[in-house]
Amino acid sequence: MAASAKQLKKYRRYRDVMTDVLKRGAAVYKNKDGSEQLVIKSPYTINYVHSYASDTRFFLGLAQNRLYGSECKGCNYVFATPRSHCMFCGEPTEWKRLSTKGKVHSWTTCEFGGEEFLKETPYNLALVEFEGADSLFMARLKECTVRDIYVGMPVEARFAKKPEYLVRDIWVVPSGKKPVKRTARKAVKAKRR
Amino acid sequence: MVSGGLTKFAKAHPEMDFRYMVKNAYDYAMKDVPSLEKKDIDGSRISYFSDHFTRQLKAASMVQDYLGLNPKGSMRIEWGGATGGEAFQAGFEAVASGRMNVCLVAGFETMSRVQTWKGNEFIALASDTNFDYPIGGFYSGYYALMVTRHIYEYMRKSRFAHVKDEREAQRLAIKEASRILSMVSVKNHLNAMHNPYAQYPKKLTVDDVLRAEMISYPLTREMICTMSDGAAVCVLASEEEAFRLTDNPVLIKGVGCGTDTMRLADRPFGEVPLLKHESREDYEGLDYPGVHSFRAGRAASLEAYERAGIEDPAKELDFIELHDAYASSEVQTYEDMGLCKYGEGYNFVESGAPFLKGMDYGFPTRNAGQIPINPSGGLIACGHPVGATGLMQAVFALWQLQGTVKKHFGDSTLQLEGAKRGAIHSHAGTGSSVTVSILEGVN
Numbered sequence: 001m002a003a004s005a006k007q008l009k010k011y012r013r014y015r016d017v018m019t020d021v022l023k024r025g026a027a028v029y030k031n032k033d034g035s036e037q038l039v040i041k042s043p044y045t046i047n048y049v050h051s052y053a054s055d056t057r058f059f060l061g062l063a064q065n066r067l068y069g070s071e072c073k074g075c076n077y078v079f080a081t082p083r084s085h086c087m088f089c090g091e092p093t094e095w096k097r098l099s100t101k102g103k104v105h106s107w108t109t110c111e112f113g114g115e116e117f118l119k120e121t122p123y124n125l126a127l128v129e130f131e132g133a134d135s136l137f138m139a140r141l142k143e144c145t146v147r148d149i150y151v152g153m154p155v156e157a158r159f160a161k162k163p164e165y166l167v168r169d170i171w172v173v174p175s176g177k178k179p180v181k182r183t184a185r186k187a188v189k190a191k192r193r
Numbered sequence: 194m195v196s197g198g199l200t201k202f203a204k205a206h207p208e209m210d211f212r213y214m215v216k217n218a219y220d221y222a223m224k225d226v227p228s229l230e231k232k233d234i235d236g237s238r239i240s241y242f243s244d245h246f247t248r249q250l251k252a253a254s255m256v257q258d259y260l261g262l263n264p265k266g267s268m269r270i271e272w273g274g275a276t277g278g279e280a281f282q283a284g285f286e287a288v289a290s291g292r293m294n295v296c297l298v299a300g301f302e303t304m305s306r307v308q309t310w311k312g313n314e315f316i317a318l319a320s321d322t323n324f325d326y327p328i329g330g331f332y333s334g335y336y337a338l339m340v341t342r343h344i345y346e347y348m349r350k351s352r353f354a355h356v357k358d359e360r361e362a363q364r365l366a367i368k369e370a371s372r373i374l375s376m377v378s379v380k381n382h383l384n385a386m387h388n389p390y391a392q393y394p395k396k397l398t399v400d401d402v403l404r405a406e407m408i409s410y411p412l413t414r415e416m417i418c419t420m421s422d423g424a425a426v427c428v429l430a431s432e433e434e435a436f437r438l439t440d441n442p443v444l445i446k447g448v449g450c451g452t453d454t455m456r457l458a459d460r461p462f463g464e465v466p467l468l469k470h471e472s473r474e475d476y477e478g479l480d481y482p483g484v485h486s487f488r489a490g491r492a493a494s495l496e497a498y499e500r501a502g503i504e505d506p507a508k509e510l511d512f513i514e515l516h517d518a519y520a521s522s523e524v525q526t527y528e529d530m531g532l533c534k535y536g537e538g539y540n541f542v543e544s545g546a547p548f549l550k551g552m553d554y555g556f557p558t559r560n561a562g563q564i565p566i567n568p569s570g571g572l573i574a575c576g577h578p579v580g581a582t583g584l585m586q587a588v589f590a591l592w593q594l595q596g597t598v599k600k601h602f603g604d605s606t607l608q609l610e611g612a613k614r615g616a617i618h619s620h621a622g623t624g625s626s627v628t629v630s631i632l633e634g635v636n
C-alpha cells in the first residue's frame with residue numbers, strides 16, 4: 001500500500017473507490033450512514049507448472065499442423081476433443097488423426113470477454129463438426145464476421161506458425177479462404193469497428 | 194423449511210464483508226421464527242462458489258465461526274453456478290437422513306472485489322482450462338453458442354422452414370428469437386420492481402433489451418445477469434421440529450439433481466429422456482442434448498418430479514423460481530423442465546404463460562398467470578451472487594408458499610393467490626449440473 005492514511009481519498013460511489021484503489025493502492029468508501037470502510041489493493045500473480053498429461057500428443061500434434069482426436073476401440077466413438085478414456089464405455093482410446101475440414105455446428109461473436117482477451121474483441125467462437133468425428137471441437141473462427149457466419153458453414157483448420165502449446169494453436173477459417181496478408185487483416189478489423 | 198433471510202443483492206457491499214452479509218441474513222431468518230434459538234441448530238452447510246473472489250480459502254469456516262456455531266458440524270458445498278441449489282439439497286439430506294433435526298444452510302458471494310472483466314475471467318476458469326478458456330472462452334460466449342444452436346433447431350426449422358436461402362433463414366430466425374428472449378428480460382426486470390431485495394428492478398421495452406450493448410451475439414447486456422454481492426440463509430428442520438418451531442413451515446416434497454459434460458464440445462447426440470406427458474414420436478430426428486438443451490436440467494426434473502409425484506409440471510406447479518443467468522437459458526429450461534415440449538419454448542413465452550397476471554409488460558400476455566416463472570425477478574433482475582443464488586430462490590419460494598410476501602417485501606403485488614406448490618431450479622456452467630427442488634405449502 002503506497003498511500004499513507006493522510007492521503008486517502010473518500011468516495012461515496014463504489015466504482016470511484018475501485019478506480020482510485022487500483023490507481024493509488026487504497027481509498028475510503030463513505031457509506032450513507034456516515035461510516036467509513038478502508039479498501040486496499042491486493043495484487044495476485046502466479047506462474048503455474050502445468051502438464052497436459054495424457055492429452056500431450058494433441059498439443060504436440062498442433063505444432064506439426066496435425067489435428068488428433070481419439071477413437072474408442074470399444075464402441076468406435078470418435079472424440080474430436082481428445083480424451084484418453086471413452087466417456088460411454090470407459091475403454092482406453094487410441095489417437096486418431098482427424099480431417100481438418102468441417103462445418104460450423106454453432107457460433108457466436110464475442111464483443112466482450114475475460115480480461116485476458118478483451119483486447120482481441122470482437123472475436124468469433126465456433127463449435128466445429130470435423131469430418132469423421134462424432135463429437136465437436138471448440139475453436140476461434142477467424143477471417144469472417146458476424147455477417148458472414150451461419151450454422152453449416154464449411155470451415156477448415158489453420159495452425160499457428162509459432163506454437164504456444166495452447167489449444168489456440170489451432171483455429172478455423174471459412175473453407176477456400178486464401179491466407180490473408182497482415183495488412184489486409186488489419187483493414188478488415190478496422191472496417192468492422 | 195421453516196425460515197429464510199436475505200441481504201439485498203447489490204453491485205457491492207463495501208460496508209459488509211462476507212461474514213457480515215451472512216450474519217445479516219441469519220439474524221433475519223432467526224428473528225422470523227421467534228421460538229428458534231441458536232441451540233436448536235444442529236449444524237450447517239455453507240456455500241460459496243469461488244475462492245478467487247474471496248481470496249480467502251476456507252471462508253465457510255469463517256462464516257461458521259462468525260455466527261458462533263462452533264463446535265457444531267459443518268461442510269462447505271461448491272458446485273459452480275448451482276452451488277446454492279446443491280447446498281439446499283445437502284441441508285435437506287442432513288435432515289432427511291436423521292443426522293440433524295435442524296440444519297442451517299447459508300450461502301454468499303462477494304463478486305465486487307474485481308472489475309467485471311476480471312470476474313468474467315474467474316468464472317471462465319470454471320470451464321475447461323486446457324481446451325475452452327485459452328481461446329477466449331467465457332460464459333456469455335458459451336451460452337451464446339448454445340442459444341445459436343437452439344434457435345437453429347427450433348426457430349429456423351419451424352417458423353422459417355419456408356425460407357429457401359439458408360443464411361437469410363438463419364438471420365430471420367435469430368432476429369425473431371431475440372425479440373422473444375427480450376420479452377423474458379422485460380418480464381423479469383418488471384417483476385423485480387416489486388421486490389425490494391432485487392439489484393436491477395426496471396421497466397424496459399423489448400426494443401430497450403434488443404438495443405442494449407451486445408455482449409456475445411445474439412445476447413445483449415439486458416439478457417444477462419450481473420455480478421453481485423449478497424447472502425442468503427435457509428433453516429431446514431425435521432417435520433416434528435418444524436411444527437414445534439412454527440405453524441407455517443413449507444414441505445420439501447422432492448429433490449433432483451443432474452449433470453453433464455464440462456466441455457460443450459463433448460455433449461453427446463442421443464435421445465431425450467422422456468417425461469410422463471411426452472412420447473418418443475415428439476422428438477423423432479432430434480439429436481439430444483447436443484448443445485441446444487440442458488440434459489442435466491431434464492435429469493434433475495425427472496428425479497424431482499418422480500419423488501414429488503408430479504406428472505404434468507405445467508399443470509401441477511403454481512410457480513417456478515428458475516436459474517435465468519441468461520434469458521436464453523430461461524427459455525431452454527422451460528423445455529428441460531417439461532413446461533412445454535422441446536421446441537415449444539418460444540411459443541410458450543408468446544402465449545404469456547410464464548408472465549404474472551395483472552402486470553403491464555407492454556405487450557399482450559394472453560395466458561398470463563398460468564405458471565409464473567421467476568415472479569421475484571430471477572437472476573437477471575435480482576442479481577447472481579453465486580453461492581447465495583439458489584438459496585435466494587428457496588427463500589422467495591418459502592415466502593410465496595407461506596403467503597408472507599407482503600410481510601417480507603412490504604408489497605403484496607408478487608404474492609400469488611393460492612400458490613400451493615412451487616419449484617426452485619439451480620444451474621451450473623452451461624448446464625454441467627442442475628438441481629430441482631419441489632416445495633409445498635402445508636396450510
Ligand SMILES: [Zn+2]
Pocket residue numbers: 072073074075076077086087088089090091
Ligand atoms: Zn467407448
